[in-house]
Amino acid sequence: MDASKPTTALFDVYLRLRPSSATDKERFLDVEHSQTDEPTHITIHPPANDHRKRAIERFAFTRVYEEHAGQREIFESTGVLPIVEGVLGGHGREGRDGLVATLGVTGSGKSHTILGSKSQRGITQLTLDVLFQHTSPYLVSAETSPTTFQSLCSADVSEAQLHPASAFLDSVYTPGENGGFSRATTPALVCESTTTRHSTLYNSPGSFPQPGDSTSSSAQQQPVFDRLYPSLAKYQNTPSRQLPTPSKPNILTRSIAKLTSHLAQDTSFLAAPSSKRYMPRVSTLPQIPPTDDISLDIDTSAEYAIVVSMYEVYNDRIYDLLAASSTNGSKTPQKRRALLFKPTEQSPDRKVVAGLRKVICGTLDEALLVLETGLHERRVAGTGSNAASSRSHGFFCLDIKKRRRPATHTAGVSGPWSSSTLTIVDLAGSERARTAKTAGATLAEAGKINESLMYLGQCMQMQSDNARTSLVHGGVEKMVPFRQCKLTELLFSNSFGTSSNQHKAPQKAVMIVTADPLGDFNATSQILRNAAMVSGRSTPVQEELEAALAQLSRVQQELEVTQVLLEEETQRRQEAEASWQRAEDRAEEVEAEIREEMCVEMEGRLVLEQRRWRAARDAEMDAQDEHLDRKLELLTQQMSIFEDETAGQENEDPAEIMTPTKVDKKATAVHEARESAGAVALKYTELEDENAALREKLAGIEREREQLRSPSKKMRVLKPSRRWQGSGGVSLDDV
Numbered sequence: 001m002d003a004s005k006p007t008t009a010l011f012d013v014y015l016r017l018r019p020s021s022a023t024d025k026e027r028f029l030d031v032e033h034s035q036t037d038e039p040t041h042i043t044i045h046p047p048a049n050d051h052r053k054r055a056i057e058r059f060a061f062t063r064v065y066e067e068h069a070g071q072r073e074i075f076e077s078t079g080v081l082p083i084v085e086g087v088l089g090g091h092g093r094e095g096r097d098g099l100v101a102t103l104g105v106t107g108s109g110k111s112h113t114i115l116g117s118k119s120q121r122g123i124t125q126l127t128l129d130v131l132f133q134h135t136s137p138y139l140v141s142a143e144t145s146p147t148t149f150q151s152l153c154s155a156d157v158s159e160a161q162l163h164p165a166s167a168f169l170d171s172v173y174t175p176g177e178n179g180g181f182s183r184a185t186t187p188a189l190v191c192e193s194t195t196t197r198h199s200t201l202y203n204s205p206g207s208f209p210q211p212g213d214s215t216s217s218s219a220q221q222q223p224v225f226d227r228l229y230p231s232l233a234k235y236q237n238t239p240s241r242q243l244p245t246p247s248k249p250n251i252l253t254r255s256i257a258k259l260t261s262h263l264a265q266d267t268s269f270l271a272a273p274s275s276k277r278y279m280p281r282v283s284t285l286p287q288i289p290p291t292d293d294i295s296l297d298i299d300t301s302a303e304y305a306i307v308v309s310m311y312e313v314y315n316d317r318i319y320d321l322l323a324a325s326s327t328n329g330s331k332t333p334q335k336r337r338a339l340l341f342k343p344t345e346q347s348p349d350r351k352v353v354a355g356l357r358k359v360i361c362g363t364l365d366e367a368l369l370v371l372e373t374g375l376h377e378r379r380v381a382g383t384g385s386n387a388a389s390s391r392s393h394g395f396f397c398l399d400i401k402k403r404r405r406p407a408t409h410t411a412g413v414s415g416p417w418s419s420s421t422l423t424i425v426d427l428a429g430s431e432r433a434r435t436a437k438t439a440g441a442t443l444a445e446a447g448k449i450n451e452s453l454m455y456l457g458q459c460m461q462m463q464s465d466n467a468r469t470s471l472v473h474g475g476v477e478k479m480v481p482f483r484q485c486k487l488t489e490l491l492f493s494n495s496f497g498t499s500s501n502q503h504k505a506p507q508k509a510v511m512i513v514t515a516d517p518l519g520d521f522n523a524t525s526q527i528l529r530n531a532a533m534v535s536g537r538s539t540p541v542q543e544e545l546e547a548a549l550a551q552l553s554r555v556q557q558e559l560e561v562t563q564v565l566l567e568e569e570t571q572r573r574q575e576a577e578a579s580w581q582r583a584e585d586r587a588e589e590v591e592a593e594i595r596e597e598m599c600v601e602m603e604g605r606l607v608l609e610q611r612r613w614r615a616a617r618d619a620e621m622d623a624q625d626e627h628l629d630r631k632l633e634l635l636t637q638q639m640s641i642f643e644d645e646t647a648g649q650e651n652e653d654p655a656e657i658m659t660p661t662k663v664d665k666k667a668t669a670v671h672e673a674r675e676s677a678g679a680v681a682l683k684y685t686e687l688e689d690e691n692a693a694l695r696e697k698l699a700g701i702e703r704e705r706e707q708l709r710s711p712s713k714k715m716r717v718l719k720p721s722r723r724w725q726g727s728g729g730v731s732l733d734d735v
């Protein structure tokens with residue numbers, strides 16, 4: 001298999017159902033239970049009054065957690081721990097990037113899962129706890145070792161500004177005359193600078209104020225962090241070291257704010273941070289569930305540094321949540337500077353959020369304080385769906401820097417730093433304006449949130465399709481359109497291994513989809529549809545769908561073949577029609593030629609017949625004439641004989657002459673001659689009449705022939721001629 005191509009889904013997708021507060025609504029989601037295994041399938045039923053008549057849908061997930069599932073169960077069994085181990089890297093191996101994210105409709109429990117609540121820790125805090133528990137013996141100290149700090153700075157490829165946690169917290173919470181980088185004053189604090197030992201660290205542009213600056217140089221002041229937490233080991237959970245209770249309710253964190261019901265409706269202070277900032281007390285942060293019994297496999301031959309950074313994607317722009325620029329001492333909040341997600345000089349084949357402020361944390365408490373500080377900056381607002389709804393996609397990043405430890409503390413050289421990042425993402429929830437009852441800027445934010453989640457859904461679908469295509473058919477993968485918005489760019493840009501960064505290909509990510517089974521059916525079903533597909537798991541419904549799709553594709557192929565055959569047939573038919581047309585034309589031509597030839601032949605025969613007829617007529621007339629001539633000659637001879645005899649008698653004996661026998665004979669001969677001459681004359685007259693009739697007929701035939709001169713006319717005339725023949729006229733044959 002080609003390693004440069006992802007062949008399976010990028011995510012393992014888990015579904016977590018939240019206990020619903022709504023009692024008046026109908027439950028639309030059912031979990032399918034199995035006797036042996038954990039539940040993995042759910043079905044959703046459209047509401048009874050669904051006018052769209054949608055079908056019941058069935059979805060599969062890596063695992064489904066029902067309402068009673070606790071934070072620890074989610075943390076332990078969703079695959080977060082293997083991801084953390086992967087980020088740390090095994091013995092002698094570099095770590096690989098990991099991603100844990102939540103996805104769901106607004107108010108479905110994403111932030112609860114990732115960031116916890118007032119009483120319970122979320123995945124982020126639990127991860128930090130486990131991480132520090134296991135790595136603390138192997139952590140380097142950036143506080144005490146400028147060389148280590150410098151090496152960490154130069155190993156970072158993201159053009160980031162690195163700061164030790166104490167310096168960062170001091171700068172954020174130490175009161176400043178003109179504000180500087182301090183966003184809030186911490187009451188009654190006296191400090192002495194301990195940061196002088198890192199003076200060189202503060203000279204870089206955009207770095208925190210140097211000790212001695214007006215913001216932190218008061219002789220009466222002690223850095224807040226040092227005052228509150230005199231030693232890293234002691235500042236944790238010391239009730240006697242609690243800060244004075246601030247005049248405002250201590251609602252400094254977003255997660256705490258969300259569970260503070262009496263302030264739930266008034267969340268405006270979260271969106272526009274107050275100029276006063278109080279450092280949150282670690283002891284007030286939730287401690288449960290514990291993680292002491294969780295073990296992690298780590299490389300004990302290495303030394304580590306844990307670097308925390310946080311940013312949010314708000315209105316499709318990236319903002320640093322640890323950049324202390326909200327107020328800068330003035331009352332009006334400063335405009336925040338958006339950061340770029342791009343390849344850098346030191347990271348040409350991999351995009352990073354450039355210019356982030358990163359904090360090197362040596363302990364869990366430092367990390368928790370940094371987390372709380374960042375969450376304070378994150379945009380939240382009260383909506384109709386959630387009293388403290390995230391208005392941005394929050395990214396909490398843990399860079400695990402790792403290098404080979406020197407053989408002894410005193411001798412040996414440390415190896416170069418390698419770095420891998422665990423990114424924990426709390427996505428903003430999709431929301432419908434009608435349900436969320438948002439307006440103005442909050443509505444516009446919702447538009448951007450929904451848009452980015454729509455693009456995320458598209459990318460997830462495409463990626464899932466690709467995974468299935470390459471797995472099932474080995475087909476060509478489609479390009480996942482992850483450049484459509486910042487969110488998808490951040491989530492997917494580095495997910496696809498290239499030949500140059502193959503060894504650093506990210507681990508399979510964990511996506512926890514949260515849903516309220518009594519919530520908004522439309523929004524939830526859409527999220528489930530996107531997420532279930534990305535899991536790459538196949539449900540029977542999906543199998544049926546795939547079978548149907550395969551069938552469809554077969555039918556389509558057959559259709560294509562049929563279309564090709566049809567086209568060929570059509571072409572053949574057209575050719576045949578053209579050839580038929582040509583044949584018809586040719587037949588017409590041949591017919592015309594034959595008609596012409598026939599006509600010529602007919603004319604010839606007609607002429608011949610005419611000649612024969614004339615010859616016959618002439619012969620008959622000659623014969624008649626001859627016959628008549630002979631008769632006339634005979635008559636003339638008889639007449640002359642008669643006259644000769646009469647003249648002889650006049651000269652002979654009258655008695656002799658006047659014998660009766662002789663007289664009778666002569667009279668009979670004369671009578672016969674006269675009768676014969678009358679018959680010949682009658683016959684002559686009849687022949688004359690017949691001759692005249694024949695001449696008339698001949699004249700008629702000649703007229704007709706004249707009319708038959710043109711072939712086309714001839715044929716038109718020929719057909720009627722048959723009628724003419726039938727009606728008793730003269731036919732050609734007659735002629």
Ligand SMILES: Nc1ncnc2c1ncn2[C@@H]1O[C@H](COP(=O)(O)OP(=O)(O)OP(=O)(O)O)[C@@H](O)[C@H]1O
Binds near residue numbers: 386
């Ligand atoms: N599994 C759960 N158990 C107890 N409470 C929960 C659970 N899930 C959510 N809640 C509560 O429901 C409320 C809303 O949850 P949350 O803020 O986590 O929603 P969300 O999905 O992050 O919403 P948004 O997208 O608007 O930020 C909170 O008060 C939270 O504590």
